[in-house]
Amino acid sequence: MQDRKGFFGSLFDLSFTSLVTTRIIKVLYVLAIIVIGIYALIFIAGGFSNSTSAGLLVLLILAPLFALVSLIYTRVLLEVIIALFRIMENTSELLARANALESSKAPSGGPQAPPSVQ
Helix, strand or coil: CCCCHHHHHHHHHCCCCCHHHHHHHHHHHHHHHHHHHHHHHHHHHHHHHCCCCHHHHHHHHHHHHHHHHHHHHHHHHHHHHEEEEEEHHHHHHHHHHHHHHHHCCCCCCCCCCCCCCC
């Protein structure tokens, strides 16, 4: 099992035994939403600086489409990252359980089979 450290303890863990990504993924998603919104507003302002019709086209079609595609891409990317971390955590837990099971199997006091000769 992983050693549970604080955020800064995990951040400065040079052996990477305690991971920080799973703790900050929500913050990263919120920051991505904010950045995508700012880019969409800049895109809309650029459209209106060219002409009113270009601004309306960008405002009604292009900027929402850009924002939606960018948000979907970001969400999928972050979900893949979280899935990889969960696979790693589950694999570590399975390995720990297998090791505990192996160590709990004590040799029996009965006769043992002779080693096979090949």
